[in-house]
Amino acid sequence: MLIPSTKYLLRPKVKTIIISSRISSFSSTATTKNTGLKYFPIIGLEIHAQLNCKQKLFSASNAKWDQKENTQISFFDLALPGSLPVLNPEALSTAARAVLSLNCTLSKVSKFVRKHYFYPDQPSGYQITQSEHPIGKNGYVELLVEDGISESKTIEISQIQLEQDTAKTIYDAIPGYGLIDFNRAGVGLIEIVTRPQIRSAQEAEIFLKKLSQILQISGASKALMEEGSLRCDVNISLSHMDENNSFIFGTRVEIKNLNSLKSVTGAIEAEIQRQTKCLMKNEQILPETRTFNPIDKTTSRSRNKESAPDYRFMPENDVPVVIIDEKWIQAVKNTIPELPDSIRSRLKSVGLSTEEVGVLLKYPESVKFFDKTIALGSDPHKAFSWISRDIFGIFNYHGKKFSSEMNITPATLNELISAVNESKLTAKMAKKILISKFEGDERRVMEIAKANNWVVVENVDDSLVDLCKTILESHAKEVQMYNEKGNKRIMGFFVSQGIEKSNGTAKPQNLAKIFAQLLNK
Amino acid sequence: MNSLIASRLTRGKHTFRILSILATRAYSTQSFISENGLPIQGKYSAATNPDLSEVLSSLYQFINKKDKNLNSIVHIFAKDNVLKLYKDSLKSQQSSKKAESIKTCGDEISSELPLIVLLKDNYNVLGEPTTCASNILKGFVSPFTATVAELLQKSGALCIGKVNMDEFAMGSTTTSGIYGNTINWITSSKGLEILEAFRNETITEGNSIKEGNQQSSQVGLDPVFNKNEQRSCGGSSGGSAVSVASRFCNASLGSDTGGSVRLPASWCGVVGFKPTYGMCSRYGLVSYANSFDTVGIAGENVSTTKKVFDIINSHDPNDMTSISRLLRDQIKSVVDSRNSSISLDDDDKLLGKLKIGIPKLFGSEGASIKEVSLPNTKYALSAYYTLVSAEASSNLAKYDGVRYGYRHSDVDFSSIEKGLNENEEITNAKDTSSLFSKTRSFGFGPEVKRRIMLGNYVLSLESFKEYYEKAQHVRNMIIQDFDKVFRIRNVRIEEQSLNDSLNEGCDLLLVPTSSTTAPLLDDILQVQSGKKENSSNVDIYMNDVMTVPMSLAGLPTVCIPVGVSGQDGLPIGLQLVGQYGDDEMVLRVANILEKKLLSIQNTSQKLDELLPLIPKIVY
Numbered sequence A: 001m002l003i004p005s006t007k008y009l010l011r012p013k014v015k016t017i018i019i020s021s022r023i024s025s026f027s028s029t030a031t032t033k034n035t036g037l038k039y040f041p042i043i044g045l046e047i048h049a050q051l052n053c054k055q056k057l058f059s060a061s062n063a064k065w066d067q068k069e070n071t072q073i074s075f076f077d078l079a080l081p082g083s084l085p086v087l088n089p090e091a092l093s094t095a096a097r098a099v100l101s102l103n104c105t106l107s108k109v110s111k112f113v114r115k116h117y118f119y120p121d122q123p124s125g126y127q128i129t130q131s132e133h134p135i136g137k138n139g140y141v142e143l144l145v146e147d148g149i150s151e152s153k154t155i156e157i158s159q160i161q162l163e164q165d166t167a168k169t170i171y172d173a174i175p176g177y178g179l180i181d182f183n184r185a186g187v188g189l190i191e192i193v194t195r196p197q198i199r200s201a202q203e204a205e206i207f208l209k210k211l212s213q214i215l216q217i218s219g220a221s222k223a224l225m226e227e228g229s230l231r232c233d234v235n236i237s238l239s240h241m242d243e244n245n246s247f248i249f250g251t252r253v254e255i256k257n258l259n260s261l262k263s264v265t266g267a268i269e270a271e272i273q274r275q276t277k278c279l280m281k282n283e284q285i286l287p288e289t290r291t292f293n294p295i296d297k298t299t300s301r302s303r304n305k306e307s308a309p310d311y312r313f314m315p316e317n318d319v320p321v322v323i324i325d326e327k328w329i330q331a332v333k334n335t336i337p338e339l340p341d342s343i344r345s346r347l348k349s350v351g352l353s354t355e356e357v358g359v360l361l362k363y364p365e366s367v368k369f370f371d372k373t374i375a376l377g378s379d380p381h382k383a384f385s386w387i388s389r390d391i392f393g394i395f396n397y398h399g400k401k402f403s404s405e406m407n408i409t410p411a412t413l414n415e416l417i418s419a420v421n422e423s424k425l426t427a428k429m430a431k432k433i434l435i436s437k438f439e440g441d442e443r444r445v446m447e448i449a450k451a452n453n454w455v456v457v458e459n460v461d462d463s464l465v466d467l468c469k470t471i472l473e474s475h476a477k478e479v480q481m482y483n484e485k486g487n488k489r490i491m492g493f494f495v496s497q498g499i500e501k502s503n504g505t506a507k508p509q510n511l512a513k514i515f516a517q518l519l520n521k
Numbered sequence B: 001m002n003s004l005i006a007s008r009l010t011r012g013k014h015t016f017r018i019l020s021i022l023a024t025r026a027y028s029t030q031s032f033i034s035e036n037g038l039p040i041q042g043k044y045s046a047a048t049n050p051d052l053s054e055v056l057s058s059l060y061q062f063i064n065k066k067d068k069n070l071n072s073i074v075h076i077f078a079k080d081n082v083l084k085l086y087k088d089s090l091k092s093q094q095s096s097k098k099a100e101s102i103k104t105c106g107d108e109i110s111s112e113l114p115l116i117v118l119l120k121d122n123y124n125v126l127g128e129p130t131t132c133a134s135n136i137l138k139g140f141v142s143p144f145t146a147t148v149a150e151l152l153q154k155s156g157a158l159c160i161g162k163v164n165m166d167e168f169a170m171g172s173t174t175t176s177g178i179y180g181n182t183i184n185w186i187t188s189s190k191g192l193e194i195l196e197a198f199r200n201e202t203i204t205e206g207n208s209i210k211e212g213n214q215q216s217s218q219v220g221l222d223p224v225f226n227k228n229e230q231r232s233c234g235g236s237s238g239g240s241a242v243s244v245a246s247r248f249c250n251a252s253l254g255s256d257t258g259g260s261v262r263l264p265a266s267w268c269g270v271v272g273f274k275p276t277y278g279m280c281s282r283y284g285l286v287s288y289a290n291s292f293d294t295v296g297i298a299g300e301n302v303s304t305t306k307k308v309f310d311i312i313n314s315h316d317p318n319d320m321t322s323i324s325r326l327l328r329d330q331i332k333s334v335v336d337s338r339n340s341s342i343s344l345d346d347d348d349k350l351l352g353k354l355k356i357g358i359p360k361l362f363g364s365e366g367a368s369i370k371e372v373s374l375p376n377t378k379y380a381l382s383a384y385y386t387l388v389s390a391e392a393s394s395n396l397a398k399y400d401g402v403r404y405g406y407r408h409s410d411v412d413f414s415s416i417e418k419g420l421n422e423n424e425e426i427t428n429a430k431d432t433s434s435l436f437s438k439t440r441s442f443g444f445g446p447e448v449k450r451r452i453m454l455g456n457y458v459l460s461l462e463s464f465k466e467y468y469e470k471a472q473h474v475r476n477m478i479i480q481d482f483d484k485v486f487r488i489r490n491v492r493i494e495e496q497s498l499n500d501s502l503n504e505g506c507d508l509l510l511v512p513t514s515s516t517t518a519p520l521l522d523d524i525l526q527v528q529s530g531k532k533e534n535s536s537n538v539d540i541y542m543n544d545v546m547t548v549p550m551s552l553a554g555l556p557t558v559c560i561p562v563g564v565s566g567q568d569g570l571p572i573g574l575q576l577v578g579q580y581g582d583d584e585m586v587l588r589v590a591n592i593l594e595k596k597l598l599s600i601q602n603t604s605q606k607l608d609e610l611l612p613l614i615p616k617i618v619y
Helices: A012-017 A089-101 A201-218 A261-280 A326-335 A340-349 A354-361 A364-375 A380-397 A410-421 A427-438 A445-451 A462-474 A476-485 A488-501 A508-520 B002-007 B014-023 B052-070 B079-095 B147-154 B188-219 B238-245 B262-268 B302-312 B325-341 B347-353 B377-398 B429-443 B446-459 B464-485 B521-528 B548-553 B583-599 B605-610
Strands: A038-050 A113-116 A126-129 A136-143 A153-164 A168-171 A178-181 A188-194 A230-241 A253-258 A288-293 A298-304 B073-076 B116-120 B158-163 B251-256 B271-274 B294-299 B356-359 B370-372 B508-512 B557-564 B571-578
Touching (some): A038 A201, A089 A188, A089 A201, A126 A153, A201 A261, A201 A340, A230 A261, A253 A261, A340 A354, A354 A364, A364 A410, A380 A410, A410 A427, A410 A445, A462 A476, A462 A508, A476 A488, A476 A508, B052 B073, B052 B079, B079 B147, B079 B158, B147 B158, B158 B238, B188 B557, B238 B251, B251 B271, B262 B271, B262 B294, B271 B302, B271 B583, B302 B557, B302 B583, B325 B583, B347 B583, B464 B548, B508 B583, B557 B583, B571 B583
Parallel strands (some): B116 B158
Antiparallel strands (some): A038 A230, A113 A126, A168 A178, A230 A253, A288 A298, B271 B557
């Protein structure tokens, strides 16, 4: 399944990835100095993500397995004789979210199979999984420059299958023993299988980050490697060109059970190093399963191909064929939030820059807030600047992350922006109102402004002219500088003095006008 | 005296006369369980009001005494538990009487003896052991009750214990389990005695009752259990058939994977019903070959069998293979449209309107019967054993000694530190494969291991396509064979396959159940132990040839006793097969057939005694 097809290798993208020996800092390069042969890694990932569901895949027990040992179990989870699986519809729709968010085709007909092997953490002696008729097929994830990759690239997903998680064996809690916690047995997983299009540890890392972001936003999985809701197996081989420039495939080695980004990148780097050394010494690389030791950063053999089990796949006749219709698919689609790439292109189309989009994307809820604000008529640039500078600033001040659960609503912001536009409020007053709203003021924007006497004084009255005169009199040095050099910056200084002295009620434009008249006399 | 009265409480024309005598007498509950065992359901009027506790006591005594030789029962439930569940069911029925919709096993529960039921030892009952007659489930006590057993309990039926079977239902002789062989209630000499009784009947005509009386004291009711006389009860639900035939219960739940209820029913002379696959829930029935396994009913007659079926026939959300309400509605509309198109309301005229097919393979007699062709039947047996072994190897993978049941204690736990509590659920990671292989080697019997090995081979990479997929293909061809023969369509298949010959099709098929009557148990044991060549007479796997096609297609099939063989006096069964979902018609026609057979049978007291549940007809 993960052996690269010729068709794929002929694609021009591959050639651009071949990296010369000079860029030795890039981990994907594995060039031997002696022969000048260039080895390039071909990497595919199999990612197991736990579904974000209340119940297990085939039983009604709680899928929140990280609780007191052996408390979240039902008859089926223990494979008691006479127990039967009942497919949890929530698991199906949650998996469908992942399938659709990863641009896969959601299969209208999917089937479950049994994959047999004996292990203490596999109570029934087989795992219920999918093979030829998985829930999702043929998707992709786009890695963009924004994601940290040097050149944007597509990683294809060959299939997504629904399957059961195993129990958890805890070794050496009592030295020399394995204790089994069945809480995790039967929790729903999706296995995401990529095509072997990844070329380096760094790419793998960027891909995994992007993948977990997509899974999190779509609500399919918590996708946190640190808590075990995302786990990864790596398939890796080194290929090279021979003298006639034809492609020579390497032997595929699998590294199983990598539980952190660090171990994924570490394992890939270690394995590239090991395989390169083998190839240099003309040693044969065996098709085998290896494990990664994060302490000394090496991989070691855990199972060779001869001892690999024959899983004896057969149809799971206890679970009927799953048939879904267009209506159901549409219903699932409607509940999936918008994904970052789509948000990006949409926000760019209203005029935000890549960097600005990046700022909003840090807090997905702020995107919705932004959308709602501009939907009410606010200018996108102004809305962005208010959200990113002022509202984020308030949250920051309180040591919190942006959340839309606050007193400031998109309507509040829109009202403020238009009040400033219409010169009813100064920016300074608007900011004060924002803080007051954030701190729980239930009144409307203009009510707060009026109550605090923050409304802009419209008429240029004598008192303001007097105020300006006093300012000029007390800053003779600055007046002189203005007159001599025509320094425009000094006008800014006078205006800011005016705002300060008027407690912010004076409009800057008015102040500038008065100062200009007084100074040019 | 009581025994004499009760012994005559059987089918046949005497019944009503005796009942009228009974109604005028006051008698103790002791008479409910006479030397002839449990009376047939529904034969008592409201005048009797049995004390259930006493009835159970005497029934248990009766079983204790009679089952010593037969070995049909492996576990009897405590009387108090049985009575408590019964009282609970009465309470909940009374409280929901206004809500109705609950199926009960008798219209007036208080005045009639409730249905007494035994379960094959592969059904779970809360707090009771489930062993599947295997060492590997030794000590396993189920924490839940199978749906069908619960439905029976809630309807007011008494589930009183578990019956013997072949280990994990693999076999057709009830000889492979840890509890030993179950023996057919009928022996060679009893068969001869029956033939003799038929001969006397024809010679002496009217004096038969008197003669019968004289002989009964000589022969006695206990069969002579001489090893050379013992007949096989069939299997794997041999315990179910024997327990019904021996009057330990009115009905017994078996499981039918490829004929496991029908074959023993045929050899023991009781009714054996395999409903459509998915009609009755498998939740709580231990899987053997899960795409074939159906709940099966061994019953004393068709009406009791129907009664049990009506109680357990419902959709169960705990079993995804249980037929959905939607599909049940579809079945109903297909069946109803057939029934109304040929107006099948009147039972008396029903037979004249139905078309009954006899597969060519078995030949035919009689003009009103249509010959049909099921060309792929010849592949059925090999396809069946291929698929069943594959599924068995998978379903039995869970027995590894880690969580429950037998665990081989001879595993090298040398690294286990001293002072550790050995009862703790601990497995040594390095030794698990040794634990698994030893547990499974010692836990399973030879027939189970044979099928697991075969199944593993069938599923292996190199042979999956060659065997499993081919067998699956044959299975589909067999389903198509049946679909071509029946008048109504198979609702699982799209409407388009509705064939042109709709009106040409049959409603039911009539098929023998077994190619022989019950063989000698000793012959079977010798073949199994390799001491004797497999002759055609005791070709054990061949016994399934008439029953597996229906299992491959999941069709409703009932086997009813039609009489005894003129050669050995042993019971003969006949199968009625219906289209997928046509269970009601199968049982309805079986009931008519049963009545017809009883109306043409020989009647004598002697024959009544010898064949309480079998039409007294000799072929």
